Amino acid sequence: xxxxxxxxxxxxxxxxxxxxxxxxxxxxxxxxxxxxxxxxxxxxxxxxxxxxxxxxxxxxxxxxxxxxxxxxxxxxxxxxxxxxxxxxxxxxxxxxxxxxxxxxxxxxxxxxxxxxxxxxxxxxxxxxxxxxxxxxxxxxxxxxxxxxxxxxxxxxxxxxxxxxxxxx
Amino acid sequence: xxxxxxxxxxxxxxxxxxxxxxxxxxxxxxxxxxxxxxxxxxxxxxxxxxxxxxxxxxxxxxxxxxxxxxxxxxxxxxxxxxxxxxxxxxxxxxxxxxxxxxxxxxxxxxxxxxxxxxxxxxxxxxxxxxxxxxxxxxxxxxxxxxxxxxxxxxxxxxxxxxxxxxxxxxxxxxxxxxxxxxxxxxxxxxxxxxxxxxxxxxxxxxxxxxxxxxxxxxxxxxxxxxxxxxxxxxxxxxxxxxxxxxxxxxxxxxxxxxxxxxxxxxxxxxxxxxxxxxxxxxxxxxxxxxxxxxxxxxxxxxxxxxxxxxxxxxxxxxxxxxxxxxxxxxxxxxxxxxxxxxxxxxxxxxxxxxxxxxxxxxxxxxxxxxxxxxxxxxxxxxxxxxxxxxxxxxxxxxxxxxxxxxxxxxxxxxxxxxxxxxxxxxxxxxxxxxxxxxxxxxxxxxxxxxxxxxxxxxxxxxxxxxxxxxxxxxxxxxxxxxxxxxxxxxxxxxxxxxxxxxxxxx
Numbered sequence: 269x270x271x272x273x274x275x276x277x278x279x280x281x282x283x284x285x286x287x288x289x290x291x292x293x294x295x296x297x298x299x300x301x302x303x304x305x306x307x308x309x310x311x312x313x314x315x316x317x318x319x320x321x322x323x324x325x326x327x328x329x330x331x332x333x334x335x336x337x338x339x340x341x342x343x344x345x346x347x348x349x350x351x352x353x354x355x356x357x358x359x360x361x362x363x364x365x366x367x368x369x370x371x372x373x374x375x376x377x378x379x380x381x382x383x384x385x386x387x388x389x390x391x392x393x394x395x396x397x398x399x400x401x402x403x404x405x406x407x408x409x410x411x412x413x414x415x416x417x418x419x420x421x422x423x424x425x426x427x428x429x430x431x432x433x434x435x436x
Numbered sequence: 437x438x439x440x441x442x443x444x445x446x447x448x449x450x451x452x453x454x455x456x457x458x459x460x461x462x463x464x465x466x467x468x469x470x471x472x473x474x475x476x477x478x479x480x481x482x483x484x485x486x487x488x489x490x491x492x493x494x495x496x497x498x499x500x501x502x503x504x505x506x507x508x509x510x511x512x513x514x515x516x517x518x519x520x521x522x523x524x525x526x527x528x529x530x531x532x533x534x535x536x537x538x539x540x541x542x543x544x545x546x547x548x549x550x551x552x553x554x555x556x557x558x559x560x561x562x563x564x565x566x567x568x569x570x571x572x573x574x575x576x577x578x579x580x581x582x583x584x585x586x587x588x589x590x591x592x593x594x595x596x597x598x599x600x601x602x603x604x605x606x607x608x609x610x611x612x613x614x615x616x617x618x619x620x621x622x623x624x625x626x627x628x629x630x631x632x633x634x635x636x637x638x639x640x641x642x643x644x645x646x647x648x649x650x651x652x653x654x655x656x657x658x659x660x661x662x663x664x665x666x667x668x669x670x671x672x673x674x675x676x677x678x679x680x681x682x683x684x685x686x687x688x689x690x691x692x693x694x695x696x697x698x699x700x701x702x703x704x705x706x707x708x709x710x711x712x713x714x715x716x717x718x719x720x721x722x723x724x725x726x727x728x729x730x731x732x733x734x735x736x737x738x739x740x741x742x743x744x745x746x747x748x749x750x751x752x753x754x755x756x757x758x759x760x761x762x763x764x765x766x767x768x769x770x771x772x773x774x775x776x777x778x779x780x781x782x783x784x785x786x787x788x789x790x791x792x793x794x795x796x797x798x799x800x801x802x803x804x805x806x807x808x809x810x811x812x813x814x815x816x817x818x819x820x821x822x823x824x825x826x827x828x829x830x831x832x833x834x835x836x837x838x839x840x841x842x843x844x845x846x847x848x849x850x851x852x853x854x855x856x857x858x859x860x861x862x863x864x865x866x867x868x869x870x871x872x873x874x875x876x877x878x879x880x881x882x883x884x885x886x887x888x889x890x891x892x893x894x895x896x897x898x899x900x901x902x903x904x905x906x907x908x909x910x911x912x913x914x915x916x917x918x919x920x921x922x923x924x925x926x927x928x929x930x931x932x933x934x935x936x937x938x939x940x941x942x
Contacts, residue, residue, distance in 0.1 A: 272478075272485055274485070274486045281543075281547045281550075281551075282547055282551045301547075301548065301551075302544070303540060303543045303544040303547050305502055305504075305513070305536055305539055305540045305543055306501060306502020306503055306504060306513065306536065307483075307500070307502065307503055307504065308504040309481070309482045309483045309503070309504070310482060311482040311485075325482045325485050325486065330502070330543075331547070339500075339501060341498055341499060341500045341501075342500070344486070344490045344498065345486040345489045345490045356558075357551070357554055357555070357558070358558075359554055
């Protein structure tokens with residue numbers, strides 16, 4: 269079975285959305301920060317088994333600190349969302365719970381993975397305490413720089429979407 | 437001709453693609469992207485993959501702004517409009533690369549500046565947190581040190597009054613010297629923590645400045661001689677005899693600077709000068725300076741030498757002296773300045789404004805600043821006093837009991853639990869109560885409050901001396917308000933304790 273799924277990657281600016289995608293697609297990383305504007309789309313095939321592959325169409329959106337400013341057209345036909353925040357900058361995860369509620373209203377029923385990126389910059393124990401204190405739940409803590417958990421994130425999402433497709 | 441120009445102009449900016457509803461290309465020009473007929477539009481670029489699905493809805497037109505369609509060969513930033521026309525999809529791509537490029541550079545500098553300022557704030561917050569943690573640690577740790585240090589001082593004094601041979605006396609002198617240094621260091625650490633927390637307030641009083649200078653001259657002439665150095669002190673004669681300021685903190689500043697100069701000078705001299713910069717109606721501005729012929733400070737260290745725990749090479753002490761000087765001078769709206777040449781010497785100086793009273797009677801002077809080391813036995817009285825000692829710490833009990841017994845002036849009852857104090861006080865007549873503040877079950881200050889509220893005149897006025905490891909002024913004030921006559925902060929020596937007791941029993 270071969271299926272294609274559109275995944276929108278969003279979050280504040282400078283959180284490493286493009287770096288996460290580049291790590292997953294090209295297995296590379298650059299320390300130079302280049303702002304993404306608008307949307308950049310790349311495709312990556314994930315082999316789940318000999319017969320099953322999922323083409324992930326990754327929409328890398330321009331970062332914004334106001335989720336309501338994301339254009340509706342970018343979210344059309346989305347099968348999954350990845351909300352990325354920067355674990356070293358609290359401003360990028362302070363409004364996360366509100367943002368997720370707003371997103372749920374705009375793309376009902378679409379699965380969302382919450383990802384804390386740049387774990388190479390801080391101690392994980394401290395981070396977990398901070399996130400627990402703010403009642404922020406997350407799905408993955410990644411580092412685009414080291415590659416930590418990056419493939420897990422996309423591959424698990426691909427599996428989940430493939431399972432959902434089978435059910436349909 | 438015009439039509440050809442129009443086509444060329446539009447051709448560079450637009451591409452039109454026609455597909456069926458499943459996304460199979462029916463027609464296309466090739467102005468921006470290479471598109472073959474009959475191929476799936478989703479294969480041209482992943483952006484187009486979801487178009488057929490999106491256009492299944494009721495919307496006739498959908499627009500996408502700022503879509504990056506470029507690849508490794510070049511940038512292509514576009515606005516894309518998709519229209520449903522007669523069961524077909526018309527895709528119009530407009531090349532706006534130049535337009536969006538200018539937006540990109542604006543966004544780049546804006547985002548970088550926001551991220552940079554966020555990171556600076558975070559760094560600043562982290563430094564403040566570290567400073568707070570350090571101060572709390574220092575404060576708690578130094579309080580913990582006070583109990584054992586009090587015992588060491590008390591027991592050393594007791595030992596000194598016993599029959600010792602020459603060798604033992606020598607060893608004891610070294611022990612006393614070390615204890616004294618330890619006590620000074622502890623006080624320095626606490627001062628620094630209090631300055632950092634903003635809890636140190638100045639306590640200005642009128643004091644005899646000449647006596648102040650003489651005390652410093654005597655102390656440092658001896659100390660410099662011990663190291664084979666010369667010590668010179670010059671003070672402007674026009675400086676008034678009495679000035680108003682926090683004598684203790686002034687002394688702490690000057691002694692820290694002199695100690696530092698002696699510490700880092702191996703030969704030559706240390707000179708302290710006090711010059712009158714300005715004299716007004718009731719204020720004077722003085723310059724204090726300490727010059728030495730020591731090792732000097734390397735240029736790269738000049739900025740950090742005033743920070744806590746900074747030292748030049750390996751040397752004794754905690755490296756707090758100059759940090760304390762800096763902090764205390766800040767409280768006095770003054771600032772330390774340093775001139776130094778490596779291997780030639782250093783010059784530390786500051787200007788400070790102080791008040792001075794226009795008419796001050798010499799008789800107001802007391803000898804309380806004179807440094808004396810009176811043995812407790814000198815104050816021996818013919819009468820014996822009954823003392824209630826309330827202390828739960830066994831080591832402190834032992835040293836206090838020995839100190840009191842050694843005077844031969846006291847009968848002592850000992851209670852280790854605050855809850856038993858009232859029973860003792862009401863049933864027996866005591867002349868004085870010596871009480872730790874931090875007691876199990878009921879604290880010393882709570883007890884003092886209860887005692888002061890008793891209906892028995894002879895009991896409610898009994899002198900109470902509180903003992904505490906807490907040295908914060910406001911806390912000590914609170915203990916006194918609760919009814920304690922005097923509160924001694926640990927570590928104190930036995931002479932101080934006995935003198936205080938006699939003073940209250942007089």
